[in-house]
Amino acid sequence: MESYRLKNCNRWLMLLAALLLSGAVAGCGSESAATSAVPEPAPVHQPMEGIPAPAQIDRTKVAKLAEIQKKLSSHFDELHKTYSIQVLLIGSGAEEVMMTIRSVNDVEKKITEEEVERIRQSLFAYAGETFPLKLEVRHCCTGSGDVTGKIKKIENERVLIVDETKKNGNTDDPVAVWVTLTEDGIVTKKGSGEKLSFDKLAEGQQVKAWSTGIMLQSYPGKTSAVKIEITDS
Template sequence: MLGVFIAALTIYTLYTSEALASGRWNEQPGKLTLLVDTPVYDEQSTDSKPAGVISAFQSLQVIETGGSERDTTNPSDEFWYLVKTWYGDKWLRSGPAVIKVKYYPVHLEVTFMGMEGLYDFPADDESNVGQLSPQTVTTLGQLFICNEGVTEGTQSESDHCRSWYRILTYLGEKWIAPTKAIEHYENQYSAAALTPSAAFYQEKFRSSRELEPLFSRFSIEPVSMHTENNVAKLEVRRLYQHREKLNDEEVEALKNAVFQSLGGYFPLSITTFTLSDKADLVGKIISIDNTGKRALVVNYNKWSGKEHPTPEAYWIRLPDDSNIHRYGQELQLSMEDLRIGQTVEVWKAKFTLLSYPGQTIAYEIAIVEDAKPGEEGIPLSIILDLDLTRIDKIELKLKEGKPIMIQDPQIIQAIFKRMQHIRLQAADQYPVEYDTYTMSLYQADRKAIYSGNLVFQQLPYRPTSLTIDLDEFIKKLK
């Protein structure tokens, strides 16, 4: 595993360097970046009082140069730049804090594996002012500096470019340029430096289908992908191992396999979606669709909505690596072991289609309780969420004619005796005829609606001999 990790680091460094150089990020024609608060002057002299001070980490437009400028990133000879400022056109003096590369105010964690020197300014000719042992640090900013002679698109680019990070240390704010580093963007507040080259590869990543064989090789499946703060965020899940995360070595190996497949580097965060200890849904199976490899699970103990409350319900599709088992047992079962009326716990996918019932994927199902023989359906009292033995009055609405208010105890008793034994299973489709009859069942301040077409809370159910008998009794009340 250590060998894989070292190889991953090597590949990471190679692609980082190539990507840095491919966009020629070291050149900003006619612009300068200030790394410290810098005074500006009316003339090319420091003898006079400064006309003002420009805050650090700003880019300025150069109008002309004065003195003996050398064409290098950090010139040692003194010369001057005439730049545009909000004070007007002013002069500023060259120095290690005045550079020709773009500064990126990034926020991320960087892990480096060897001793690293600390520098006051990002330049190869600077003397280091301290050392840091291998560790993970949080960056404040980033620069990409390539030496002279680098030609865009050449293989030797990686030998000439370095990534500098501005960090906070025990000596204050300093710069480091690790030879081998791992960038971490997992924190939701992380922000990256999206250079032209990185933007190209990031867009290629979002639109590429070339990675499907790669995901298969790593035995993972993508869960979500989006961009946040210039960072490509990829969430994956392990196939068959729904509670195991990718470790650090596996994440870096996957990152670098992605970079190698696409041909370049870009800011990328990879996290793992795992199942929690607590189930997302507890309910009863009321329908099974073997052709679609899915089941309808309803939780009649959890309702939402005020005027027209509905129970929590999901059509759950079972992928090939779904784990089906009995509660507290490890023996793997299959979809053929699922039965209507079973009470199950379900661990579902991160996303659900916004419909009713909801539509999602079940990565794990635990069978908590089997239905007793002859009791595969759901009792009508549970579906209506009402005690059918304590009905005070009934308002009957027929297809035609005025509503009938039923308060005769004998008729009410005859109706609830028929209703209390009804058990229903979900139907595959909604009935053709909707306007048969409805009964509003009142129990103190509670009310439930029984529909003759057997559609309750937007869910259709199959007719039974008992529902047909109830229909015949209701017809006689006309």
């Protein structure tokens, strides 16, 4: 009997010690241990302006727009020959098909509203129906340019343009971009309408370039330009 009482007492002491230990851990443990026992609220899906929440997306419409995008992609050569344009970007979402175009051969030519409307009607004809379409035109070449700085290196028909006045993100490195001319790209000198050959570019020249709008986010960055202008006097 005494042995039974001793074993029973030991069992209660062990249980009491375990309870005291668990209380000490809960009160004195790390913040992560204390908060891990509290269930986190489920994330709230709050749609951005103009973007439907996942539950509101019409997946049939999404599939339809993706099918239209695929149809249009097979007509890029025809668009190029008919309107002297290049499709830079095309995509589809929940509400519309998006396309960005630019003028080719004469890169500085402005595409008129009438031309844009004719292109729009051709796209509807290619698709065999009208559809929500956001058609944007990327014009060249006004403003300060997409890439500015000095040419630091020239190799393999491309130039490395470095802007020592700007930092690359949060680093101490200057903004630097490798720039390649498009097939119809031009080189000019500020104040002159003359078109120059690529070999007129030289290290140390101050230049600005207008890109196709597509930049690879490496370091240095990489882009294609439709125009490089030498800004040195």
